[in-house]
Amino acid sequence: MSVSIKSEYLSAVISENGGELTSLTAEGYEWLWTAEPVWQRHAPLLFPFICNTKSKGYTVNGVPYKLGNHGFARDSLFTVSEECESSARLTLCSSPETLANYPYEFEFNVTYTAKGNTLSVQLEAENKGNEEMPFFVGGHPGFLCPFRADDGGVFEDYDVVYEKPETVTQELDSGIHTVVENGVAIPVTRELFKNDVFMKDKPNSSSVSLVSRTSGRRVTVSYDNSGCIAVWSPYDDRANFICLEPWASAPVYCCDTEELTKMPHAIRIRPEEKYSFGFMIEIS
Numbered sequence: 001m002s003v004s005i006k007s008e009y010l011s012a013v014i015s016e017n018g019g020e021l022t023s024l025t026a027e028g029y030e031w032l033w034t035a036e037p038v039w040q041r042h043a044p045l046l047f048p049f050i051c052n053t054k055s056k057g058y059t060v061n062g063v064p065y066k067l068g069n070h071g072f073a074r075d076s077l078f079t080v081s082e083e084c085e086s087s088a089r090l091t092l093c094s095s096p097e098t099l100a101n102y103p104y105e106f107e108f109n110v111t112y113t114a115k116g117n118t119l120s121v122q123l124e125a126e127n128k129g130n131e132e133m134p135f136f137v138g139g140h141p142g143f144l145c146p147f148r149a150d151d152g153g154v155f156e157d158y159d160v161v162y163e164k165p166e167t168v169t170q171e172l173d174s175g176i177h178t179v180v181e182n183g184v185a186i187p188v189t190r191e192l193f194k195n196d197v198f199m200k201d202k203p204n205s206s207s208v209s210l211v212s213r214t215s216g217r218r219v220t221v222s223y224d225n226s227g228c229i230a231v232w233s234p235y236d237d238r239a240n241f242i243c244l245e246p247w248a249s250a251p252v253y254c255c256d257t258e259e260l261t262k263m264p265h266a267i268r269i270r271p272e273e274k275y276s277f278g279f280m281i282e283i284s
Helices: none
Strands: 002-006 010-015 021-026 057-060 063-066 079-083 087-093 106-115 118-127 133-135 142-144 158-172 175-187 198-201 207-212 218-223 228-232 241-247 267-269 274-283
Touching (some): 002 079, 158 198, 218 241
Antiparallel strands (some): 010 021, 079 087, 158 175, 158 207, 207 218
16 A cells, blocks of 8 residues: 655655655656566665675674565555644554564664655664664665656766765775776766666765756755765666665675674664654755
């Protein structure tokens, strides 16, 4: 099942499956990736992992566990806990199934709010257990590229544009690859994603945009720049979309341990404590 919300400018559809945004339309056009076979998702929520460890396994106080890439929230059934014309809140709670793979009791909420040409997404994790809870959390929205048929362009007619100059690198087996050095705009090409995702931890910028050089249209994702911003698309000619991914912290694979309680980038909250992380998607 799904829930729909709207403002005077845009409409959004959110599925109870994964609490995932599945449609974002403005002026009668879809802006979100349509989950075709090359990547069968739209905008998954990442919790309690972002990415994964090298072995795909981890430990908690020495006890081994396994989580799929990006955790289980994206494949879990949420319930709609609040709903009005412009906003909806969906909730996921720990269960015997989640505890088998992540031994912490929690409540995880996502609230979507449409206002003007902006959709805000607020993620909230609450520790329902009796010990400190470490986790990772973030968003993974994918946007059509090109935006629409009358945009007059193709995949390569777009730029990824940061709010402020950034130096972005990738650590490869062959050495350090520089994606951009003290720059703002990165031209989109298929080769840009040959080495998978590129990210900037604690960026100067509080927003990043996907911009059409042909029409000037753009989608902008704004976020808390104390975290991390990632950009990804599959290295595949069928992948006519780009993901602008706001993460609350650097991902799991940036940690030098597979012991969750010792991962330096994990967020930690005490019993009964809540943690919130939000981002906004603006269409213009």
